[in-house]
Amino acid sequence: MVEFRVDRSGGLPAYLQLVQQVREALRLGWLAPGDRLPTVREVVAASGVNPNTVLKAYRELELVGLVEARQGSGTYVKATLGTASPELMVELRAQLEKWVHGARQAGLEDEDIHALLGAVLAGDMKGKES
Amino acid sequence: MVEFRVDRSGGLPAYLQLVQQVREALRLGWLAPGDRLPTVREVVAASGVNPNTVLKAYRELELVGLVEARQGSGTYVKATLGTASPELMVELRAQLEKWVHGARQAGLEDEDIHALLGAVLAGDMKGKES
DNA sequence: CAAATTGTTCTAGTCAACTAAGACACTAGC
DNA sequence: GCTAGTGTCTTAGTTGACTAGAACAATTTG
Missing domain, CATH: 1.10.10.10 (Winged helix-like DNA-binding domain superfamily/Winged helix DNA-binding domain)
Structure with missing residues (x-):
């Protein structure tokens, strides 16, 4: 539940x-x-x-x-949103957990992690221009 | 800017x-x-x-x-929030990009990806219990 | 069938977010 | 010193989010 x-x-x-x-x-x-x-x-x-x-x-x-x-x-x-197969999700999740583990080791906090993902998803390679 | x-x-x-x-x-x-x-x-x-x-x-x-x-x-x-070294950030970002690439191949959309990260960060291994 | 449980509706109110418009105070640059 | 650009403040208003409370309608359970 x-x-x-x-x-x-x-x-x-x-x-x-x-x-x-x-x-x-x-x-x-x-x-x-x-x-x-x-x-x-x-x-x-x-x-x-x-x-x-x-x-x-x-x-x-x-x-x-x-x-x-x-x-x-x-x-x-009534409907679902998931599109990937459960097996793939399990695999991707395991990989992500590994990555998060490394990120934590590097000192990253939740906000860092979310920010990084946001940037990666935005494909924003020009983040800082000053 | x-x-x-x-x-x-x-x-x-x-x-x-x-x-x-x-x-x-x-x-x-x-x-x-x-x-x-x-x-x-x-x-x-x-x-x-x-x-x-x-x-x-x-x-x-x-x-x-x-x-x-x-x-x-x-x-x-006046202050910063970043805590990890730039080199580590670059490394973590590259890894994450690779992961995202795989997730995209598996058909995941942004919302899937954010949901998965949310779950991983919540350490919620009991997601579904029904 | 009655009671319990479920979603549903309604009214009235408060608070936060946001806007518009205008003007002020301060700094920077010429 | 003047102009342009900066943050700042004020007033008044609208809208959306959320609440409380009560009662209704429909379904489920015993």
Whole structure:
């Protein structure tokens, strides 16, 4: 059962955090079509956000066709986002873990790591020009 | 000269995006103490946000001691965040680029990649339990 | 069938983010 | 000294995010 977290200090609206976490879970294969999301009340209990906020997130996900809400029953996953095979994901994850280990050894913190990935993905080879 | 972007669709407040971009630039070594940030008016022209919004970002950075604003002159970097040596960063970046290349071959998109890194950094080995 | 559980809707309010516009104070360069 | 460029501040307003509380409708469970 997937568990959601809402971090109030990062600036991203709570409902978008929930949306993002569902998308991530779909990406990583933690959620698949047919799975049931935590109920609105469960998310409320776990994260402390207002039910309307959870509903807003779930409604967004429903709008893009990723989930389907069934009143009286729950909210179910309808589609997936993951595209790579589980085996490849496992392999890529292992490689990444190794890389992260090296990065940690070099003293990198989370923010460094995210920044570096951002730069690599942006293909920004001209980062610093001064 | 670092260039800021503000993406209106991601949900993160504009001012926080600016703060984040400065932090990233510091992390990656693109900005160093003594460097001047783009002027408020430059950021306004480039990103279309209101001057007050840029000021809010710069003030946040000033509050945590990363930059220093000099009226009439500009806003200057005062401290850095990067901790690893440039050589190591180059090495880690090259490795990460290689990994990303493999991930792309496997069909991963940005969101997959970010999700995977998030999971690895969270050390969450129990992702899916159902 | 009744109770429990689920999603759903509504109203009213607060707060943060952001904008527009204008003007001020200070610095830098000529 | 003057001009241009810099950060700074103020006021007033809009919008989005989020909350609280209550109640409803539908489904599930015993």
